[in-house]
Amino acid sequence: MAVIESQLDTQSDTFKNNKKVMTAAVDEFRGIERRVIDAAHAKAERYIKKGYIPPRERLSLLLDAGAPFLELSTLCGYLQDEDTDGSGAGGSYIAGIGYISGVRCVVGVDDYLTKGGSIGPMGGKKRGRMMQIAMENKLPMVNLSQSGGGNLKLAGDGFGESGIMFATQCRLSAMGIPQITVVHGSATAGGAYQPTLSDYLILVRKQSTMYLAGPPLLKAATGEIATDEELGGAEMHSEVAGTNDYLAENDADGIRIARDVTKKLGWNKNKPIKEVVAYEEPLYAAEELRGIVPEDSKTPFDMREVIARIADGSDFLEFKANLDSGTLCGHIEIEGQPCGVIGNNSPITAKGAAKAAQFIQLCEQSGTPLLFLTNTTGFLVGTEPEQAGIIKHGAKFIQAVTNCTVPKITIMVSGSYGAGNYAMAGRGMGPRFVFAWPRSVVSVMGPAQAGSVMRQVVEAKMARAGEITDEMRAAVDTLEKDTIEAMEARSNALANTARVWDDNMIDPADTRSVVAFVLSVCREGDERELNSNTFGIGRL
Known part of the structure; x- marks a missing residue:
């Protein structure tokens, strides 16, 4: 064993301050999640009186009691689109990976108590991401549907691409990945296609309705007058049109049927039996992960300290340890699951890029998943790096990351800048999962650098035009300041997770358990x- 001996002084003022700052950031995003849940709960009573079960209670009834559930993209849409106060965080959709009747599934529940369950651009992006996770990891998908449909005020921003979600549903079915949907309320127009394109459909008597045009639109368009039940009621779809597969008596009965259908899939009948593997916990407390990242992002830290707190027994077999320690590569296990890890201790050099590219190929050869622990300002620049072939070796690194077929899991620990984001398996490079620590940053460059670049470009243009006046200098100062503020607002962790650039923000202390869970998801899917x-x- 190559056990990491931590050099972290957990009694130092620096550690305590780092932990205090990170804990405050964790409390901030947990507080946003809590406020959305509380706001929804405050509206629940009038729906309960009508026989509707609140969304999170539906989720509890659907999932196996006591089994793990990894909620995803909880802050999707935060302060995006029309969300001016943060109350729309989550995209009106509660989603994640959990167990239903012993079967691991992607689970989605329309949150009709948040913004009426309406779907904006970010909420649609989240739903699409859940389908992608189901496809990549071969997981059945179960939806509890009661949505206000697309937000018509914002429909013009994304309608041209909206068919992608329906196309993905069709592809999931053709791949052999079952989709099960319970319609708890109304499903109209495009919203009627999501449940109908599912492989199994469950409607609730006297409660569910599905139609392409509701009674008001029908009357306006054709003059025909029809009731909800005649036009698209659960009994009509069950007994006349034949659209429905299972008729439930109420909300809870619909969820019971969904659990029964999932059980009858026999999804686990050919699942390989895995022997129980004994493993050691890390030698250092997970809670200490909150104190590793410095308050000042410019201060370096050793990514080995993170590895020591997520690896079984804190055991890290480092690859090419004596060559460019700014890029760390090596093998660990997490809850007995082998994993290659790549981390950053400095900007990526030509030697570091070559080492990482070779290590990725070795993991590809052995079928070992890769974990990327990201804190990089990008590739090193300058005359010496250019002459060392930084572009050539960086391209090798990016090619290896992009084309390897083993599962890639990325943790945004701190900074992820420029092409370093690509090399370290940022969202655009197709990792299976991306998670972010609070206070992490994803951006083309640092805000200060962006402001400085803008200043230099404008000043050079002014100099070519002639004399630079005091008014012109003041304008450049304002431009630099505005650029820095805009970059900071659009590159911080909350802004990134709101745009679904990651799959969720996580407490650093939860990193080991989250990575262990998704590693097992990837392995089972593969x-x-x-x-x-x-x-x-086909629905015949």
Whole structure:
């Protein structure tokens, strides 16, 4: 074993201050999540009187009691689109990976108590991401549907691409990945296609309605007068149109049927039996992860301290330890699951890029998943790095990251700038999962650097035009200041997770358990064989 001996002084003032700052950031995002839940709960009573179960209670009824549930993208849409106060965080959709009747599934519940369950651009992006997770990891998808449909005020921003979600549903079905939907309320127009494109459909008597045009629109368009039940009621779809598969008596009964259908899939019948592997916990407390990242982002820290607190037994077999320690590579295990890890201790050099690219190929050869622990300002620049072939070796690194087929999991620990974001498996490079620590940053460059670049460009242009006046200098000062503020507002952790640039913000102390969970999701998906077909299951 190559056990990491931590050099972290957990009694120092620096550690205590780092932990205090990180804990405050954790409390901030947890507080946003809590306020959204509390606001929804305050509206629940009048719906309960009508027989509706609140969204999070529906989720509890659907999931296996006591089994793990990894909620995803909880801050999607935060202060985006029309969300001016943060109350729209979550995109009106509660989603994640959990267990239903012993089957691991992607689970989605429309949060009709938040913004009426309406779907804005970010909420749509979250729903699309959940489908992608189901596809990549071969997980059944179960939805509890009661949505106000697309936000018509914002529909013009994304309608041209909105069909992607329906196309993905069709592809999931053709791949052999089951989709089960319970419609608890109204499903209209495009909203009626999501449940109908599912493989299994459950409607609730006297409560669910599905139609392309509701009674008011029908009357306006054709003059025909029809009731909700005649036009698209649960009984009509069950007994006349034949659209529905299972008729439930109430909300809870619909969820019970969804659990029964999931059980009858026999999804685990061919699942490989894994022997129980004994493993050691890390030698250092997970809570100490909150004190590693310095308050000042310009202050370096050793990523080995993070590895020591997530690896089994704090055991890290470092690869090429004597060559460019600014890019760390090596093997660890997390809850008995082998994993290659790549981390940053400094900007990426030509040697560091070459080392990482070679290590990725070795992990590809052995089928070992990769974990990226990101804190990089990007690739090193300057005459010496250019002459060392930084572009050539950086390209090798990015090619290896992009084209490797083993699962990639990325943790935004601190900074992720420029092409360093690409090399360290940022969102655009197709990692299976991306999670972010609070206070992390994803940006093309640092705000101060961006402001300085803008200043130099404008000043050079002014100098070519002639004399620079005091008014012109003041304008440049304002431009630099505005650029810095805009970059800071659009590159911080809350802004990034709101735009679904990651799959969730996590407490650093939860990193080991989150990574262990998604590693097992990836492994199970890669081992599963599907019964695919050409067109998906047609509703006949």
